[in-house]
Amino acid sequence: MLTRERKDHILAILQRDGRVVAKVVSQQLGLSEDTIRRDLRELAAEGRLQRVHGGALPASAAMASLAQREDVSTAGKVAIGKAAARMVRDGQVVMLDGGTTALQVARHLAPELRATVVTHSPTVTAELGRHPGIEVELIGGRLFKHSRVSVGAAAMEAIARIRADIFFMGVTGIHPELGLTTGDADEAAIKRALSRQSAETLVLASREKLGAASPFRVLPLEEVDGLVVEADLPREMLQSYLNLGLTVVHD
Structure with missing residues (x-):
């Protein structure tokens, strides 16, 4: 699975469930937790989510200007x-x-x-x-x-x-x-x-x-x-x- 596809998958889970658990996503995709955590870091840097211990939550729209x-x-x-x-x-x-x-x-x-x-x-x-x-x-x-x-x-x-x-x-x-x-x-x-x-x-x-x-x-x-x-x-x-x-x- 390409990086962009993984990130889209993560964002879809976030929209559906309101949170992402890195361990669960890694097991679903058959990938290491390190790979998923790297994707979460990059998405957080883009302002797409907020990283928390073990996964991520939706980033607030109120963080905008x-x-x-x-x-x-x-x-x-x-x-x-x-x-x-x-x-x-x-x-x-x-x-x-x-x-x-x-x-x-x-x-x-x-x-x-x-x-x-x-x-x-x-x-x-x-x-x-x-x-x-x-x-x-x-x-x-x-x-x-x-x-x-x-x-x-x-x-x-x-x-x-x-x-x-x-x-x-x-x-x-x-x-x-x-x-x-x-x-x-x-x-x-x-x-x-x-x-x-x-x-x-x-x-x-x-x-x-x-x-x-x-x-x-x-x-x-x-x-x-x-x-x-x-x-x-x-x-x-x-x-x-x-x-x-x-x-x-x-x-």
């Missing part, structure tokens, strides 16, 4: 944004992550709402600058351009001084075994810090992120309170998360 992500699951992100925005109450302090889904939360906060939003996203800040009743605390630091958010020591120090009622977290991968993941170590650390400073953490979970993985772990799912999802997701996509005791909120 911000401009590309704006066109992914647009209607779903709007629905998630509306559902999350309805959870915010007057007088609360809300931590809001960066990214395209978090921007939809900012856009759909009720016009009459009176609350404080803490964010490390200049994009979210600009959106909330038009809201008449929202006080905005912008966390500064080094700009991570992929997500247009602040990271680094200055951001961590600022976050440590704040206590919030709720944190709406964005990630690029949500997997029942691997937990919450993202594509940058510094960004993952900031998300952990924001979650630690919040009484409740809810993950903005558009469908392309469910079952996917990225290189850097943020938190295990047991350390967050729930997922905000699109209303039309099949129950089988959510069952493993419900089994973990997570609350699932939708529009």
Whole structure:
């Protein structure tokens, strides 16, 4: 079997089963595990999958550039944004992550709402600058351009001084075994810090992120309170998360 044929076979298994086990594929094809692992490494370098111990999981579409992500699951992100925005109450302090889904939360906060939003996203800040009743605390630091958010020591120090009622977290991968993941170590650390400073953490979970993985772990799912999802997701996509005791909120 040619290399391209092996890789196509691996990707077909990944699409069908949601994961690839290197040992199983090597036995199916009568090839060494080293050959399959090399194929997995090359596919991971191409951004086609995310390698994990013993095999691979789907790579998150949310690892693409911000401009590309704006066109992914647009209607779903709007629905998630509306559902999350309805959870915010007057007088609360809300931590809001960066990214395209978090921007939809900012856009759909009720016009009459009176609350404080803490964010490390200049994009979210600009959106909330038009809201008449929202006080905005912008966390500064080094700009991570992929997500247009602040990271680094200055951001961590600022976050440590704040206590919030709720944190709406964005990630690029949500997997029942691997937990919450993202594509940058510094960004993952900031998300952990924001979650630690919040009484409740809810993950903005558009469908392309469910079952996917990225290189850097943020938190295990047991350390967050729930997922905000699109209303039309099949129950089988959510069952493993419900089994973990997570609350699932939708529009």
